[in-house]
Amino acid sequence: LCSSKSYYRSLSLFLFLRSVVFSRFCSPCDIKELFCTATGLSRNTTISLLDSTGELFQNVLTQVAEQFSRAFKINELKTEVTNRLAMLEKRVELEGMKVVEIEKCRSDIKKLREEMASRNNSFLDDNKKLTPRRDVPSYPKYMLSQQTIDALRKPTFDVWLWESNEMLSCLEHMYHDLGLVKDFNINPITLKRWLLCIHDNYRNNPFHNFRHCFCVTQMMYSMICLCNLQEKFTQVDILILMTAAVCHDLDHPGYNNTYQINARTELAVRYNDISPLENHHCAVAFQIFSQSDCNIFANFDPEAFKQIRQGTITLILATDMARHGEILDSFKQKVDNFDFTNEEHVTCLKMVLIKCCDISNEVRPMEVAEPWVDCLLEEYFMQSDREKVEGLPVAPFMDREKVTKPTAQIGFIKFVLIPMFETVMKLFPQIEEVMVQPLRESRDRYEELKQIDDAMNEVSTGLRHPSVPESTTKS
Numbered sequence: 001l002c003s004s005k006s007y008y009r010s011l012s013l014f015l016f017l018r019s020v021v022f023s024r025f026c027s028p029c030d031i032k033e034l035f036c037t038a039t040g041l042s043r044n045t046t047i048s049l050l051d052s053t054g055e056l057f058q059n060v061l062t063q064v065a066e067q068f069s070r071a072f073k074i075n076e077l078k079t080e081v082t083n084r085l086a087m088l089e090k091r092v093e094l095e096g097m098k099v100v101e102i103e104k105c106r107s108d109i110k111k112l113r114e115e116m117a118s119r120n121n122s123f124l125d126d127n128k129k130l131t132p133r134r135d136v137p138s139y140p141k142y143m144l145s146q147q148t149i150d151a152l153r154k155p156t157f158d159v160w161l162w163e164s165n166e167m168l169s170c171l172e173h174m175y176h177d178l179g180l181v182k183d184f185n186i187n188p189i190t191l192k193r194w195l196l197c198i199h200d201n202y203r204n205n206p207f208h209n210f211r212h213c214f215c216v217t218q219m220m221y222s223m224i225c226l227c228n229l230q231e232k233f234t235q236v237d238i239l240i241l242m243t244a245a246v247c248h249d250l251d252h253p254g255y256n257n258t259y260q261i262n263a264r265t266e267l268a269v270r271y272n273d274i275s276p277l278e279n280h281h282c283a284v285a286f287q288i289f290s291q292s293d294c295n296i297f298a299n300f301d302p303e304a305f306k307q308i309r310q311g312t313i314t315l316i317l318a319t320d321m322a323r324h325g326e327i328l329d330s331f332k333q334k335v336d337n338f339d340f341t342n343e344e345h346v347t348c349l350k351m352v353l354i355k356c357c358d359i360s361n362e363v364r365p366m367e368v369a370e371p372w373v374d375c376l377l378e379e380y381f382m383q384s385d386r387e388k389v390e391g392l393p394v395a396p397f398m399d400r401e402k403v404t405k406p407t408a409q410i411g412f413i414k415f416v417l418i419p420m421f422e423t424v425m426k427l428f429p430q431i432e433e434v435m436v437q438p439l440r441e442s443r444d445r446y447e448e449l450k451q452i453d454d455a456m457n458e459v460s461t462g463l464r465h466p467s468v469p470e471s472t473t474k475s
């Protein structure tokens, strides 16, 4: 059982193995050592292991050991992969939590928005909406086409084609085009911010909204162009006319003065039932000017500001239709001997001009004008429905049971619009073709529509109450 350097002897050893357990780190050398120890041979003995069939066992053992090692490595890999999978699963779970959190945030934001919107509807919250939403106005700089610029000067301009941003750009253009920005050294960025703030302070009423503000101002611009008012008026007057038009319905709540007074709203109480809405529009306008970043009059000296303020207040207060007769009568007394150097005359004309623009929808082409009637009736019906619920008096012209589009328009065009525009026509004959003629056509069209309505009513009434005696039909 020994080997020596001098002579070689081959030794056969028979091992009967029941089971061998190798550790995962077991290498062929370890196995050899194990044999050497078990058999008492020295460690440097060359050992050839043969199995019972005489095949070399060594390689098999090596392979077994390697496979074991590989198997362990695979297990290790498996463990690692399992761990990583678990980690990923955990992360997915966490991301899932984030999704839930985002959803929660979204619903919170929505709730806040709704709350803010409902608060915006409440009256006389002095701090509301006066600050522009954005610091630097971010509405895109629209390059108005020459076609748009030309169309903007006419009462035929289609006011329904434009988004708010575009209307803002058009208003901005008017201030530049009339030379107001240059002549009064208005900061062009302040002009943008002011207009944006104006936009934000109109409510989304069916009728008294920012588009109505745009219409009135665009009609004023058209009249300034058509009647060459820049030749007759000072630039201060032009600035007052335009600014009063822009501001004239600010923060209109969608319910008229009659409602305010009958419902004894905060506005009616604040202004003692005297033109509550118009006083409010005006007050909001000057609250906006009191913010330096929206004050287009910042460069004016105090005297000039006083004049602009007084002029603007007078014009906005003149838009109360309760004062229609009084103002038109005063103008009629002056118009035959009108004197453009007389301040009282000029003020009265400016009041009539803003009144004309405020109710000028029917001057526009039929396709542009007609949707406004639907908007106005929607706002009227909203009011009369509320008045019925609150037990307040309901005006027949607002009652959905009594009014139709033709009946709403005919009287207004015949007895309010045409007489007023015909009076202005005495001073500016050029408005007859462009403004008065469309009013006459609109009146005729609505009279025709009314005849059709009446005929239809007769037919349906006839059907409900047949003239043939009942006894005859029954037999």
Ligand SMILES: [Zn+2]
Pocket: 212, 216, 248, 249, 319, 358
């Ligand atoms: Zn208005």
